[in-house]
Each structure stands twice: as C-alpha cells, then as structure tokens.
Amino acid sequence: MSEDRKLLEPMATVVSVVLRALLALLTAGLVLRVVRGSWGDAVVCVTDDSTTVSTTGPTLAESGVRVDSVPRYCAESPDTYLSVLHQLGTLPTTLLLISGLFLLHRLLRDAARDGVHTERTASRLRLLGWWLLVGSVVAEVAETGARAALLAELSKATDFSAGTWLDLWTPPYLAVLTGLGLLTFARITRVGAALRIDLEGVV
Template sequence: MTEDRKMLEPMATVVSVVLRILLALATAGLVLSVARGSWGSFSVCIADESSTSSATPGGFAAESGAQVDSIPRYCAETPDAHLRLLDALSDLPSTLLLISGLFLLYRFLQGAAREGVYTAQTASRLRLVGWWLLVGSLVVEIAEANARAALLAALAKDVGFSAETVLNMWTFPYLAVLTGLGLLTFARITRAGVSMREDLEGVV
C-alpha cells in the first residue's frame, strides 16, 4: 500500500490539514459568539442586484465611457429571529457542504491509502463524493436562493417572494456540477479497472 499512499500525495495531506483548520475555525467562531453574547446581535443585509439604477451615486466618479450603477442594499439594524435565520440560511449551507464534502474526500483518501486505490470500496467512496457534490451543490444553491429571496421580500417594500425573485437570486453551480460528474466518471472507470484486475487474477 506504500505506492498507493504516494500516489495520493500531496492531496491527502492538503485535504486533512484544510479540514482540520475549517473545523477549528468553525468551532472557535461558535464558541466566541456564544461567549460574547453576540449571537444574532449583528445587522442583517441583502442586496437586490436585479434592481440597478444608472443614477450616479455621490462620491463615485467614472472615467469617460464608463458608467456607475447603483444597487440597492437593504439592512435591518435590529433583526428578529426570523430575519437572522433567513440570513444564516443564505450562506451557512455552502459552508456545511464544503466541510462535509471535504470530510467525504478525506474518508475516500484515507480508505484508498489503507485498502488500495484499485478496490471496489475506493470506487464506492469516490462515487459517494461525486453524488454528494453534484446533488448537494444544486440543493444548497436552491436553498440559499430561496432564503435570500425571502430575506429581500421581508426587507424591501416593493419586492415580493416569488419564483422570479428566487431565480434572480439563483446561480447555477457549474463548476461543482461538472466536478461531481467528473468524479462519477472516474468512479466508474475505477470500478471497471477493479473488475478487469479481478478477471485477470482469476485467469492467472
């Protein structure tokens, strides 16, 4: 298995270190927020990027041939629990997807180093990472778009919560989806390699 471990470097070490750092930062941030009693005491803001104005904002001068657009940004200085929840749901799912995805990738790399790269278990773990990234990125983006749209509707008088508002807040996660599809493809290739090796070993 030594050769398999070498093949997985430096990715295995980088993922392990980054995962530990993210978990430490998340834990420290939560502990500090609770200790200071500042949980939920911050202002909640949302920008409506679908509503732009060509009126030049004061203090911002554009070069000749360029234009400055104004984008309205709504803030609640004393947000209630509902607004704080919507604000958290507009970013937190992405962070959770990142940490959970890194954890699954860490498990895949550790398992591949321990059991070997060309095994059925390794292919299954790689397929799980691919599906998690593919489906998770879509679910997270839809959830965050709905949360941002609901937050905007709660803070802006002339904006309502609708499918159009959600679509304006939604961005298709191209890179995550393509990466997930790539991982699923490599998992299938690995599975086929495992089957071929088992057939060859049976012949020998």
C-alpha cells in the same frame, strides 16, 4: 500500498489539514458565541442583484462610461426571523463544503490504505460525486430561497415570489460538472478494480 499512498499526495495531506482547520475555526466561533451569549446578527444585509440603478453625479469613471449601482438593504438590530434567514443564506454551502471535505478525506485515507483500484474506492468516489452533484443544487436552492425571503422582508419594491427567486438564482455549474466528473471516474475505477481482480486470479 505505499505506491498508492504516494500517488495520492500532496492532495491527501492538504485535504486533511484544511478539514481540521475549518473544524477548528467553526468550533472556535461556536465557543465565542456561547461565551458572548449572542446568537443573532448585529446587522443583516442582502443585495438585490436583479436591480441596477444608474449613478448620477461625479464618479471616477472615464468619459463615456456609465456607472451602475446595485442596491444593498441592511437591517440594524434584526429580529430572530431575519437572523435565521440571513444564516440560511450561507449555511448550506458551508455545510456542503465541510461534509464534502470529510468525504474526500475518507476517500483518500481508505484509498491509501486499501489501494486506488478497489471496489471500495469506486464506491466512495461515487458517493462523493452524488453528494456534490445533488448537494450543490439543494444548497443553492435553499440559499436563494432564504435570500429572496430576506429581500422581500427588507425591500418594499420586492415580494417573495418565483420571479424574485429566479432573479437571485445562480446555478452551481462548476460543482455539478465536478460531481458528474467524479461519477465518471468512479465507473472507471470500478472497471479497473474488476480488471485487477481478474489479473490476480490469472497470476
């Protein structure tokens, strides 16, 4: 399967290195927090992307250009609840990235060993596609909910509601399209694997 291994480079090497680097950074960060004995955040901030305020006074903008600012709320010495909401605002995407890289690494490793046009490769490709498709939507929903709840806690002008959630919601278009593309290539790979088996039977 040396030819298949060559086809998967340099992607296989890059994914392997990036995955190991991310895991090392996360482990180092966890150990550092344990050593320091600090699990909470010193400052918790959230940006209200749904609100813009026109800035008055001197600015660096050209003549005839209006400058808008987006309010950013920060809580110093937040309690545990605010720290948890803050972590939930970014943690799902981080977990999705690491788990997606792990699945991609396993896919490339097995494809290099067993061959690209195999049923197993098609199954792993389909799993990665569904993981990215569903996972990106779930992660964005969870993170948006956490940011909306945090904003409601820090701003008197905002309450935790469906309207606030929708204002902060950003659909993960690229991740969804990539997941759909992987599912399509999984079907193509499955057909290729079946044709390969038929050709081997003829030969």
